[in-house]
Amino acid sequence: MKFHVGLILAASLLLVSGCEKPSTAPAASESPAAAESEGGHSHGDGPNGGAVADWGGGKYHVEFTVNHDTQEATVYVLDSNAKAAAPVAAEKLLLSISEPAFQVDLMPVPMEGEADGKSSRFVGKHESLGVVQEFAGTISGEVDGTPFAGDFEEVAHTH
Numbered sequence: 001m002k003f004h005v006g007l008i009l010a011a012s013l014l015l016v017s018g019c020e021k022p023s024t025a026p027a028a029s030e031s032p033a034a035a036e037s038e039g040g041h042s043h044g045d046g047p048n049g050g051a052v053a054d055w056g057g058g059k060y061h062v063e064f065t066v067n068h069d070t071q072e073a074t075v076y077v078l079d080s081n082a083k084a085a086a087p088v089a090a091e092k093l094l095l096s097i098s099e100p101a102f103q104v105d106l107m108p109v110p111m112e113g114e115a116d117g118k119s120s121r122f123v124g125k126h127e128s129l130g131v132v133q134e135f136a137g138t139i140s141g142e143v144d145g146t147p148f149a150g151d152f153e154e155v156a157h158t159h
Contacts, residue, residue: 053150062139071130077120087118093141
C-alpha cells in the first residue's frame with residue numbers, strides 16, 4: 001500500500017511541476033515555443049518569452065529575444081505593465097551586448113495594426129547573435145525626443 005501511495009505522489013508531482021510558466025499576455029508576434037523550434041530560446045518573463053528591462057522609470061519596458069539560427073535579435077517595446085505592445089515613433093534602437101562586446105542597430109518592423117510611423121517591434125542582425133549563450137546588455141533609443149535606456153540579462157532556463 002505504501003508503495004502505491006508513493007507512486008501516486010511521485011506521478012502527481014511530475015504532472016504539477018512544469019518548466020514553463022503560462023502567460024496571460026498576448027504575444028507580440030510569435031509564441032516562445034515557435035521561437036524555440038526556429039532556433040530561438042526563451043529566457044525571461046516577457047510576453048514573448050524574452051528578458052525584460054525597465055525603460056524610462058516604468059513608462060515603458062523593452063523585451064529582448066534572440067533567434068540564433070537567423071542571427072537576429074528582436075526587441076519589443078511594451079507598456080508600463082510589461083504586458084502589451086506599446087508602439088513608439090523611433091527611427092531605430094541600439095542593442096549593446098556586453099560579452100562579447102558588440103552593437104546592433106534595431107530597425108522598426110511594425111506589427112499588424114501598427115501605423116502612423118510607430119512600431120513596437122525592432123529587429124537587427126549580427127553574426128555574434130548566432131552564438132548560443134545568455135546575453136546581457138543595454139537597449140537604448142530616442143522616443144519623441146526623450147532618450148531611453150534599460151539593462152537586461154537573460155537567465156539560463158533549467159529543466
